[in-house]
Amino acid sequence: MRTLITGGTGQLGRALARLAPAGIQVIALGSHACDVTDPAAVRAAVETHRPDLIVHCAAMTDVDGCERDPRRAWQVNALGTQHVAAAAVEAGARLVYISTNYVFDGEAEEPYHEFARPNPISIYGQTKLAGEEIVRALFPRHYIVRTAMLYDETGRNFVNTMLRLACERPVLRVVADQFGNPTYAADLAEAIWRLVRYPAYGTYHLVNDGQASWFDWACETLRLAGLSTPVEPIPASAYTRLARPPRNGVLASLAAPALGITLRPWQDALKRNLDRRARLPEPPGTA
Numbered sequence: 001m002r003t004l005i006t007g008g009t010g011q012l013g014r015a016l017a018r019l020a021p022a023g024i025q026v027i028a029l030g031s032h033a034c035d036v037t038d039p040a041a042v043r044a045a046v047e048t049h050r051p052d053l054i055v056h057c058a059a060m061t062d063v064d065g066c067e068r069d070p071r072r073a074w075q076v077n078a079l080g081t082q083h084v085a086a087a088a089v090e091a092g093a094r095l096v097y098i099s100t101n102y103v104f105d106g107e108a109e110e111p112y113h114e115f116a117r118p119n120p121i122s123i124y125g126q127t128k129l130a131g132e133e134i135v136r137a138l139f140p141r142h143y144i145v146r147t148a149m150l151y152d153e154t155g156r157n158f159v160n161t162m163l164r165l166a167c168e169r170p171v172l173r174v175v176a177d178q179f180g181n182p183t184y185a186a187d188l189a190e191a192i193w194r195l196v197r198y199p200a201y202g203t204y205h206l207v208n209d210g211q212a213s214w215f216d217w218a219c220e221t222l223r224l225a226g227l228s229t230p231v232e233p234i235p236a237s238a239y240t241r242l243a244r245p246p247r248n249g250v251l252a253s254l255a256a257p258a259l260g261i262t263l264r265p266w267q268d269a270l271k272r273n274l275d276r277r278a279r280l281p282e283p284p285g286t287a
């Protein structure tokens with residue numbers, strides 16, 4: 001099976017390429033090789049590589065950046081998805097679209113399952129939801145995979161930010177009243193590879209098990225890394241940012257366990273991530 005990955009240079013794209021099962025040929029393209037806002041570039045990539053499956057990871061993931069430049073966010077996340085979905089239709093390839101917990105407003109008291117009603121409160125969430133709607137309308141052979149709080153060893157993510165700030169600041173103040181599911185990109189990639197073995201098209205929530213506030217996540221990261229920098233809880237109202245994350249951004253899954261797909265607890269995944277990063281070679285130029 002030939003699989004084309006858009007956003008192949010991102011956290012999830014890299015994990016998908018690294019963890020592809022035997023027999024799956026992966027073509028992972030970043031924005032230079034396949035700018036999803038350019039329909040001709042998307043068509044050319046699909047015509048060149050003739051994939052059986054497209055995993056569409058490419059997105060403008062800077063949620064505050066989406067508020068600053070909504071036009072760009074709509075171009076990349078919504079229109080870009082339209083171009084990828086149209087190319088999948090033409091090529092007869094199945095399509096995986098990666099979406100987000102930011103499609104929900106976070107006002108529910110319970111975790112959100114796949115059939116909960118989206119109501120995004122940020123440009124990022126609105127543009128990603130538009131991507132979902134385009135995929136559903138254009139192409140039945142799709143998997144929409146919503147995930148949350150993604151991190152890997154090297155990307156621009158919360159874990160790396162906390163590890164850096166813990167070495168730079170005497171104390172960290174972290175929001176304690178917004179919740180989600182910290183999800184290790186490698187675990188998500190493995191779950192996606194399991195999912196696409198089934199022709200069970202539809203919407204799936206794939207996140208590491210359990211839930212955490214940003215504060216919980218920061219504390220566990222520093223504890224596992226052996227860093228003693230104090231972490232203080234603060235309310236979201238004390239941390240000004242352009243985009244408003246959902247207060248309750250916790251995802252639950254009805255659909256994935258029905259296929260036998262579950263992800264390990266987020267604390268175990270975080271430990272695995274920190275163990276793995278300890279074994280990675282130092283990037284060139286670091287002391």
Ligand SMILES: NC(=O)c1ccc[n+]([C@@H]2O[C@H](COP(=O)([O-])OP(=O)(O)OC[C@H]3O[C@@H](n4cnc5c(N)ncnc54)[C@H](OP(=O)(O)O)[C@@H]3O)[C@@H](O)[C@H]2O)c1
Binds near residue numbers: 057151
């Ligand atoms: N990060 C999270 O916390 C999170 C949470 C929930 C859902 N998601 C979703 O999960 C998916 C993967 O996220 P991630 O964290 O792996 O992303 P990431 O590390 O931020 O990488 C984004 C990827 O998108 C590519 N990209 C950006 N603009 C593009 C364009 N115009 N054309 C083609 N490619 C473009 C980037 O390519 P270049 O490197 O070439 O710029 C990069 O490969 C996204 O769809 C995101 O919405 C992420």
